[in-house]
Amino acid sequence: MAVTIKDVAKAAAVSPATVSRVIADNPRISEDTKRKVRETMKHLGYYPNFQARNLVIQKTQTIGIIMADSATLAFQNPFFPEVLRGISSRAHESQYGLYLSTGATTEEIYEEVISMTQGKRVDGIILLYSRIGDKIMEYLYNSNIPFSVVGRPDVHTESISYVDNDNVGNSYEVVNYLIGLGHQRIAYVGGGLEYVVSLDRLKGYRKAIEKEAISYDPELIVNQSISTGLEEQSVRRLMQLDQPPTAIVTHDDLIAYELISYLQDMKIDVPGDVSVLSFNNHSLSEHLKPPLSTVDISIYELGLHAAELVLEKIKDREAPVREVTVPSRLIERGSCRSL
Template identity: 50%
Template sequence: MGVTIKDVARKANVAPSTVSRVIANNPKISAKTKAKVQAVMEELGYYPNVNARNLVNNRTNVVGIIMPSVSYAPFQNPFFPEVLRGITAQANEKKYGLYLSTAQTDKGILEEVIEMYYSRRVDGMILLYSTVSDPIIEFLLDKAFPFVVVGQPPEALSGQVSYVNNDNVKAAKMVTEYLLLLKHERIAFVGGREEAYVTLDRKKGYIEALEEAGMTPDDSYIVHHDEIFEGGEQAVIELMSRKHPPTAMIVMDDLMALGVLRMLFNMNISVPNEVSIVSFNNVLMAELATPPLTTLDIHIHELGYRAAELLQKRIADPEAPAEKRIISHKLIRRETSAVYSGERR
């Protein structure tokens, strides 16, 4: 027979109810008593029955992680493993588990979220993407279920939704201004899926920077492709076929930028001598690229950590007002950006 709460209480010379309160981290129990009981638990090899405790508390101690559909290749893009690393760091601190969505389509993801809610499989959810029209957000708001978005929620719902994001308008504006300072005038914007808020916000910042510089944005320099390696390759083919191809490109993320670099190399176009490249995210592959990528560090790990932290607050108090966290960004200058030399016309 295994060790019981009564065994721990007897050894620690406290009441069984005190042991239960220590397990539940009751603030009314003194630090000295907690330490003594925890030492006895470790000595006796006692592990609390988490499932039984969760039934009493009406909690699962599990958080649902909602990924984009497989059609957007989330596991090919290093952004998602890194943001998950931030979430798991907070989960480890607070001792709760994660349930990762596995649906393959947008419809399947919605169905899985509905099933998670009605089965009470999770205590809350973190959405790792945000789009203009997302029925998942509307469903969760209607059910008053705790959730947090990594990204910008729909403007009409921003006061109702807790979210963690970068200031993507400001970030893209800064990157564009940086390229303008490097004497580039034909600057292309390589965006991801058009309905994603991160794409819309960064495109807005790009356009604002050009307009403030007295330039008229050229729609032919704005393209959208999937945020994968092949998407970057396709963007280069499209842009470099222009009569006056760009001398610089702002690329949605580092994975796409690798595709951009590969295709430019295959076209015998020199980076940065003929074309400068600046991307977003600053994942490890950016530093290891050839040449190393100039990129905007958006602190992905912190995005995940703060989202998990914010969700814990929502779970503890679902009636509290919605909150937001804006994570800083930093330009990391490497070898894919340089002053325009005028070599390519």
């Protein structure tokens, strides 16, 4: 005979209404009560009929995850599985599932977002990027749909909940670190300037350079699409300058891997001839030869907080807007040397 909600209530010594509220993750129920009821449900083998419940409360118990590029391209970068791990962890606690965007182009992704929100397939959205003039973010904002952003929005900043690192400060720190090692010719290989993170890191780079009265040289700056990767031609142009860089900062570890491979093909030694420093601290970075110096931006925590922010808005449309800054730390390894 199937276990009922009344059986759970009796075994947990609470009311059936309390069990229902625990299933709904009602914030007015204490964590101790939630834990006791969930343990009882597990012990008795009780599984809520979410489909029937969702029809009543008009909820899907699903969060839409939107990537800047197609899923095929996105998952080539270790950032996305790790940020999804953080999102999944928090979503699972609230018994929410995830719905990943699958469009191959920006336009397809935009149409998919409209379809999944107007078709009531998700209760809220997490954007895994912040792009200048992004019409998906504008649509979500104007439609009053619960959503959060990984990255600082370029508009409506005080009206959108988001989680980010201090990208200006992080970039300033790494350039200042290289200057402290004696480097003056520091190149910056960043992502496309349509992304807020790229603009913020370039701002931090310039701030550190100008603070030390080092002349800003636009020839040392390379910006390219994050999804298409680093072009060998760009690396060759940098290293064939009359005064080539002695250090290079890259947008993320994946670009650093490509950069080091191109440098090796050019018989340029890292760090003997040029130091390399990056962002993200992917798991492979410490196993490179040489191990990559990088900034750990706490990717898992970015996902965790992004899920918390959208769940707050799903559960209470009047919940205050929040900005969460996740700490980062510079990890010194073997790819940088003192001059």
